[in-house]
Amino acid sequence: MKGNTLNVMFFILKNKLLKNGEAPVVLRVTINGQRDEIRIQRSISVELWDNAKMRSKGRGRSSAELNMYLETLKDRIYVIHRNSVYDGERLTPKKILDILYAREGRHLVLKAMKECIDGWSASPGDLHPATLARYNRCCGLVETVIRDVYNKEDVAFSELDKKFITAFERYLKETCGLARNTAAKYLECFRKVLKVAQHKGWMEDGRCLEELGRLCVKEETFPSFLDWDELRTVMETDMPAGRLERVKDVFVFCGFTFVALTNVCLIINKLQTNNRGIGNGLETTYLHHFA
Structure with missing residues (x-):
């Protein structure tokens, strides 16, 4: 016929x-x-x-x-x-x-993850650029583990199981060499995407979210602070370039005022966005490195 x-x-x-x-x-x-x-x-x-x-x-x-x-x-x-x-x-x-x-x-994990990231990227101010970059890196890591575990390019949310979550955590810690708290940040990124999927009815089984919630618990840290002699050493150190001298001044300012260096970076980025002419990209990069 x-x-x-x-x-x-x-x-x-x-x-x-x-x-x-x-x-x-x-x-x-x-x-x-x-x-x-x-x-x-x-x-x-x-x-x-x-x-x-x-x-x-x-x-x-x-x-x-x-x-x-x-x-x-x-x-x-x-x-x-x-x-x-x-x-x-x-x-x-x-x-x-x-x-x-x-x-x-059929709702696929990587496809949905990329759509979420694109949506957040299209709404400036919702997430810091550094956070968006982490989500993008997380997406690449999830893609690698999906290929290793399922031998596929993408999988449906219904196919996710505890085996995959365990493999993802092991990949972050053993293959990528990430510390516990850093790995927890990437696991939390993935957990947020799964929450979106569950809210939209794409994933009925909540066991993966429960397992991720258990793995996302961060280890308590005890930060150390510079004493007076260490801070004076920083103040008396001559930097080879003018931009590094300004970075040092900001660092010393934070040391005296207890303002977080990351917050100063956010302020500088905001001023740059508003075209105020404060600092430049290279200086901000150095500040993020110290932060």
């Missing part, structure tokens, strides 16, 4: 390799010249892909799992198409993929 000729194929994007060096696998559905395609959130080494057979030619477990997954997708597509023929409905390739992946109601 015209309009019911179905073709399913898989291929890889050799020119768009992922950070792990593998090529993403793409599913393409064609019906009478109309086609639509989607990345299936799986990847493979280019040398292991058999383009003619549209499958992995590797002998390992990961190759066997990928090939089984490809066969499952193909079978499900033919079932969807066959049911539409029985019902007298003509499906388009896009509609088939929508049914296959439930794309109309």
Whole structure:
């Protein structure tokens, strides 16, 4: 019957390799010249892909799992198409993929995280630029761990579990070498995104939030303060450049007044934003370094 000729194929994007060096696998559905395609959130080494057979030619477990997954997708597509023929409905390739992946109601973690960050970036004043930068770094870290744990480019909120949260914390502390409190900041960033997802009804299971809440508890710190001799040493030290001398003056000012150096940085950034001509970018960078 015209309009019911179905073709399913898989291929890889050799020119768009992922950070792990593998090529993403793409599913393409064609019906009478109309086609639509989607990345299936799986990847493979280019040398292991058999383009003619549209499958992995590797002998390992990961190759066997990928090939089984490809066969499952193909079978499900033919079932969807066959049911539409029985019902007298003509499906388009896009509609088939929508049914296959439930794309109309599927909410992905990285996609939602990037949308949240874009929304916060579009509202200046809601978050400090340094905080936005932390969210962006957190997004990159989450992307890496998703690939390691699930072997996918992105996952739905419903797929998150305690195993992923544990792997994320371990990656921050062991691979990235972050201290407990620094790691807790990134875990809190991710927790905030999950709270947004839960509020919108994208994630019903709250166990991940509970686990993140437990891991986000910071260790109590006891900051040390300069004594008079140490502060006098700073005051008597000659700096090699004028801008560093001004940074030193601000540091000494904070030492005498107990004003937090981070607050001074915020004031300078605000004055720069208002074009008051106070300080310059390099001086602010040095202040943030000391802060």
